[in-house]
Amino acid sequence: MANTAKFDRREVLESATRLFWQKGYHGTSTRDIQQATNLKPGSIYAAFGSKSGLFNEVLHFYAESMADQLAQILSEHHRVTDGLRAFLRHVILEGGDDAPSELCLLAKSLSELEEGEAELLSETRKLLAATEQRFQQALSQAVANAELPANTDTALAARQLQIQLIGLRSYLRATGNRGAVEELIARQFFS
């Protein structure tokens, strides 16, 4: 039972995520990944099975990281609505220094995947639904804290949040207008 020190799976996932996030699923070649990870095709295929298998893990890796960041930021704010606004600002405006794309990797994948890649597409949809679910939980907490009216439709508000998040990120990519985006984030939960 030899046990050659295998490469660090997490590091590979981080590199691959950056690549896919920047160039998209189709736009990233397996050779791009080989170069970024200093791995040869055999090793990658032994570990992930295929390009789509790797991408599937990248999708989960990304979604989990987003969920962690949301939990982290919520824990740092006393008021849930403040935390949610801070999360929007964080995701949309910060990280922008070296973030691979202004867009959400899930939204980007939702856009480029076709019915031919049915499994990846349905996985993307599942992960987006889970995000919406987390938003709704946070909003329910806000209602419980009396930050929002007791009759608030949290499911509807979570949908709106998700739609705003994707829309705002697209708008930032389209225009680069950070000021406008900041103003629109500040207006959340005031209507």
Added chain:
Amino acid sequence: MANTAKFDRREVLESATRLFWQKGYHGTSTRDIQQATNLKPGSIYAAFGSKSGLFNEVLHFYAESMADQLAQILSEHHRVTDGLRAFLRHVILEGGDDAPSELCLLAKSLSELEEGEAELLSETRKLLAATEQRFQQALSQAVANAELPANTDTALAARQLQIQLIGLRSYLRATGNRGAVEELIARQFFS
């Protein structure tokens, strides 16, 4: 000066638009286009120069068609705000029978194009900005008609409209939840 009956440029653009809209710029091969148009590579390259040249024309063709539809629908409604809502409904929910994608071709292109395709990317941004401009003109008309308060920030409202349009289309692609989308469209201009 011979004048062999050339192929119908508009028909080719329509086929190519459907293809690019459905499969994306990278996901559509020149052979896909050859098959859909019954044209051989030479003809396409003589007419459009390159794949990116063709895509550039497709982008303009699509944007012009959207602008025409907006003008058409606005002309059919007495109140501008009703017309804008009807346009949202039309673009997001109708046409869905055989529309190539739930998403906006411009938003989809904005998502998949990289800095490597700088010209196509900046053209996409320009066309999106023109759309926002048209929204703002319509909203100014609504203010003039006293449908909206005189102090309405039409530039801000146009941005919000654009963001909602892109976000809602993404949401529909993510969930297929037409009912939720319809409710959210109905709420436009009531906040």
Added chain:
DNA sequence: AAAGGTGTTGAACGACTGCTCAAAATTGGG
């Protein structure tokens, strides 16, 4: 009917794609 320009054709090019697999290198257990 001959001439000559215009448009069409499709085989083919070099580069790139995702992926495979026999061989070599690496390591811990005996």
Added chain:
DNA sequence: CCCAATTTTGAGCAGTCGTTCAACACCTTT
């Protein structure tokens, strides 16, 4: 310290990509 299981290696396969171009078909003019 060598054996055997595991991991790494990288040349290479079969297919696809965007694109080119010499040969051909066609129509208008003379």
